[in-house]
Amino acid sequence: SYLPAIKFMTPGACNTLLFFGGYDSYMEEMMKMMNYLIGINYNIIVFDGPGQGTALKNGLKFIHNWEKPVSTVIDYFKLDRVSILGASWGGYLAMRAAAFEKRIDKVIAFNIFYSGLDALKMRMPDNIWNKLTTLLATNEADKINTMFKQMMATSIDLNWKVKKGMENTGEKTPFNLLKNFEKHTMAGIGQFINQEVLLLAGEDDQYVPIGRLPQIESELCNAASITSVVFTKKTGGEQHCQAGHRHLAFDEIKRFLRHNF
Numbered sequence: 658s659y660l661p662a663i664k665f666m667t668p669g670a671c672n673t674l675l676f677f678g679g680y681d682s683y684m685e686e687m688m689k690m691m692n693y694l695i696g697i698n699y700n701i702i703v704f705d706g707p708g709q710g711t712a713l714k715n716g717l718k719f720i721h722n723w724e725k726p727v728s729t730v731i732d733y734f735k736l737d738r739v740s741i742l743g744a745s746w747g748g749y750l751a752m753r754a755a756a757f758e759k760r761i762d763k764v765i766a767f768n769i770f771y772s773g774l775d776a777l778k779m780r781m782p783d784n785i786w787n788k789l790t791t792l793l794a795t796n797e798a799d800k801i802n803t804m805f806k807q808m809m810a811t812s813i814d815l816n817w818k819v820k821k822g823m824e825n826t827g828e829k830t831p832f833n834l835l836k837n838f839e840k841h842t843m844a845g846i847g848q849f850i851n852q853e854v855l856l857l858a859g860e861d862d863q864y865v866p867i868g869r870l871p872q873i874e875s876e877l878c879n880a881a882s883i884t885s886v887v888f889t890k891k892t893g894g895e896q897h898c899q900a901g902h903r904h905l906a907f908d909e910i911k912r913f914l915r916h917n918f
Contacts, residue, residue: 658715662704673739674699679746683710693907708825719825721840723750724757738762756849765855771869773841798832805831847876855913856885861895
């Protein structure tokens, strides 16, 4: 199979930015955001990784070790140094890639994304989530699958998340999907990220708890620099990936890329 990609050229640019999405993205969706990035000294490569867009249609399933597709793109375009920008779940994927691919010099989480399980947890009652994590730790597959069947029957949101996850990953049951999602975590990799980092966060993000921000900052103990921006109801952009105020996020992204040039 192959990873579809498109390269946007900026006359005279001597830097390259890789841009990708997350859980339910298509590179065409990312391409629509290119107008926000006009004026930076970067050529931009937008691509679908495994489990995304056309790559998924071609049979490549979603993976947690995102350094693999990023390294493939870097090799294909014969690049020595790149910056990376990951949107939504791509905020985790970008961090993972930066931890293990050292041709990356700058990494942008648009927005922060610590754990794949956070996206399921955010709209669940604590007692239900606590029960699920206990069952998951002891590999109670049948009980977890039964719980999800019942919850999915009454929650359009959860039904979509699980079915989309199965499509992305190729997993056949909610239990196996949760086990897969456990691999998508920043736990244990923050220390390996030594690049310049931009962390964007919305205080009312419906997929990522804002409390993850200080945790991520503390785990990035070897980062060359950390710039964090929190968007609030007052500033606008408090939702996931600054929905409705996308320009605010890209203003910060451009400021970061220009400042660190």
